[in-house]
Amino acid sequence: MPKIHTFDAVIVGAGGAGLMAALYASRSANVAVLSKLYPTRSHTGAAQGGIGAALANMEEDSWEWHSYDTVKGSDYLADQDAVDVLTKEAINTVVELEHMGLPFDRFPNGKISQRRFGGHTNKDTGKPVMRACHAADRTGHMILQTLYQQCIKNEVNFFDEFHVVDLIRVDDTVRGVVAIEIATGEFHIFHSKAVMFATGGWGRVWEVTSNAHSLTGDGPAIALRRGIPLQDMEFFQFHPTGIYKLGILITEGVRGEGGVLINSEGERFMAKEEYAPNIKDLASRDVVSRAIYLEVKAGRGINGQKYVHLDVTPETVNHYYELDGEDRRIDREYIEAKLPDIADFTRTYLGVDPVKEPMPVQPTAHYGMGGIPTDVNGRVLLDAQKTVLPGFYAAGEVACVSVHGANRLGTNSLTDLVVFGKLAGVDMAEYCQNAELLPLPDGAADEVMAEFERIRNNTGGVKAHEVRRKMQESMTENVSVFRTKETMDKAIADLKELREAYQKVSIEDKGKVFNSDLLEAWELGCLLDTAEVTAVSGLARPESRGAHARDDYTERDDENWLKHTLYHKEGDGYRLDYKEVTLGRYEPKPRVY
């Protein structure tokens, strides 16, 4: 029998979003935070470049400009009311983080230091603007640590290394979650009035990824299985600069500090007319990733391989500053101070010293713009009419508010985490004050326990890692920077086969204590689900928009497709449904950078 715990609210996930929500919700409600990792090991800690907020600490800026950039970056798919909340609240929230002790870098005037980032511009001049508040290239680390520290201070209840495997939903109410205590293998039920999912991304669907091994799409998959739709899953961001083959991220901050992309002919190709003649290397991520892909396809990858060079050596950077007529010059020490971790990564993993040599980079699977649909208060929405599922919340990468639309701007995810994490936390605490604790249904954990028994005792002889690898290969081949009907059909067929193979997956570890064999097999099921939603949603959208770039439909089609996809699981099949995009001040127009 699972052990039962009772709380007002349960937050699943202890990354930036989960911790921010916990901090606010626990002020007035009795909250438990469940995380399959120790909180400080969440992938928010890997975020490098910065958090976007129009503080205007060094040059003119405004939240309206930030909104404009976000909407333009999203290829007009973002909901503009939500974007305004994001950019306005960003300013207060970043200041608030500073008040919590977050050690931002400083400008000589003592204020928080900011730098340029892809897609962030001055709306009047179209030139890049310094908007990314940062702490060297470990901004996410500082956010994660600071929030965790504040949670310790405020005595938040943590259940570390508790792996959530199911949501308890009865009709249109949620009543808690089912989790496995990893250390003992025991099942626990957390009975609560409200539940929040803040489980992060699902980048492990792809082979070359900046995402952690733990980012397996548990949250979206569980939600889907419990009748909640997933929104805009076809939009998955490929970050242009991952370390070749490894996928480890090289922050856009490198280009923010002046780094440039170079092809085998020594050209700074982003400056070409067909890419981004105005802001060049600082164009939006989808644009840069496509450019790299096309350069490589045209045979201009370095040494004929599938990568290009990212060059941040002072000589190159200063050369291009001079060409661009900028006064700024950088030196070795500056790079070491502003990008110490990047330097460490490339030295460790490539033996390349970035102040002396260029780094080999290729696009890497990075960020899911889609996810569990919510409103700006984190309340989960069930359909195109925006019906709320009372008591169920989502925040962070797993949620789709949608402020990122078809393509997220760099630095906006961290902003999203803290802004919507906070709003969701506050709303959830309020909800708990008025809501009643509804009884647990009988056998609340039975279904998922049976599934685990099935996996544990299965004798099909298929190895989980092989299925996972094949899925990753297929998705990388067929549903990545560019896709077509053919490739997506292929992916869907592959996934069907792999799903059958998944039913035959068997494991070797039959024990209870730290049985990662078992948990990895279960996670694979989640990955397969999210992969399938991605391919199916993509196939159904015959246009190119943001990160969803199709070779067979190369144009954006605002007339028919300026709308959000909702994927509902129904029995063994699915149903697609579409939701209006909230427009506002910024009318859709062609995107030029």
Add this chain to the structure above:
Amino acid sequence: MQAQLRIRRYNPEKDQAGYWGEYTLNDVNPNDSVLDLLHRVKWEIDGTLALRRSCAHGVCGSDAFRINGANMLACKTLVNRLGDGDMIKVQVEPILGLKVLKDLIVDMEPFMDHYKSVMPYFINDDPPPENGRERLQSIEDRARFDDTTKCILCAACTSSCPSFWANDKYVGPAAIVNAHRFIFDSRDKAPEKRLAVVGDTFGVWRCRTNFNCTNACPREIEITKAIAEVKNVLYTGEI
């Protein structure tokens, strides 16, 4: 090349005591990390192997193990750093001084308790600036504690310290690093409370300047220096 792994195994549900598991892997690339090798053992040879890992590039702090005798992160240790030639020997053990729960997994709670004991959170109850903006800080003041903000709580340091092996009441280098992070932050108002903890019997005085911690730290934090700086504050009463 070929890799011969010796991995310290222990399953509390089956084994009375720990033992060495030996595994041979072929087609190892010199650029593979030890984590890659451990994954291969787990996925190709023995699914029961238990270890923690997440980010795979040295920023989450999950996989501090004792590799070929010394503490390091498996994901940040490439095979080519352990030797070259056609055959490479890799020995992986759990970190010392914390109870082994299964294979390479140790009980982190005592470590986290020491961390929490130094009040590792910003304390400043003064009202923030009236303009509603950030507190100001000079670049120089910010630089004083930059190094110690990098800690990812991997425990490689504390579990490499002979003083900690000998007596786990010692708060350990990681806790001192995190105390340093706040003691030297000009915005923080509670250095005295933290100094009372790290200045106590089982605080900085147990440090025998052995340097294993500094050498083990995957974030290259100058831990022993930070400890000495804290000691100096305790001698001089000035930060």
Add this chain to the structure above:
Amino acid sequence: MTTYSGITRRKVQVQSNFERYAFLFMRLSGIALLILAVGHMMIQHVLNDVHSLTLQYVADQWASWGWKVYDMLLLFIALPHGINGLRNVLEDYVHGESAIKTLNTVMAIFLIVSLIGAGFAIASF
């Protein structure tokens, strides 16, 4: 642009305890011992080796105030340094509260007896 620069120095109240003094003592006595102990070794064990050592030799030395003070200092610094070092080592490895209390008491008594006993031997010679 207004600049905001420089390092803020702050005074803090630190509570002192035995370990802090013991730690400082180890370092300061160490510096003193560099001269006293190394000097002693050089003079007594190298320049004059044990073969020239006789009762008379010691007696001659202790007849001079200078040597008396030297040896007295050496005794009063080296022994506490060494005993405190031993205490450090034992506190690493012995964890029982009562066991370590007993050992500390024994060491303290031994230290006092030695200092008085040997100190008296030098002083009264």
Add this chain to the structure above:
Amino acid sequence: MSSLLLTLRESVRYRGRGGHYSWIAHRLAGLGILAFLVIHVWETAMVNYNPPVYEYAIAVFKHPLFGLGEIGLMGAVLFHAFNGIRITLLDFKPEWWRHQAKTVTIVWALFLVVFVPIAIYMLSSIISHCGHGSNCWAFPTYPVS
């Protein structure tokens, strides 16, 4: 007890760098010197309290085995002293920690430079004393005549 043995064993097994071995050597040397010092203090005190015991003790110390021990003591004091100064300096000057790996080497080098000539000198004096035909291996009997 098992934890003590484990600690001691792992202290040797751990593959540390310079500082780790300096720490082991410093600790062993310190304890060694202390052991000698305790004997030495009481034995010397006998000059005053009980001269025959003192005479016997120095006679014993003339035995070549003790001579070798004395060389060891010399080494222990020298290493412990230099290393102790290293630790003290670095404790008070945290900004020098950057050079810690070098300081370990410097201490060992300094130690060897000072110790080796002295050790040779001391060794030669033991040999020369044994070379006088006297049976230097025999232990003295109490009281020394």
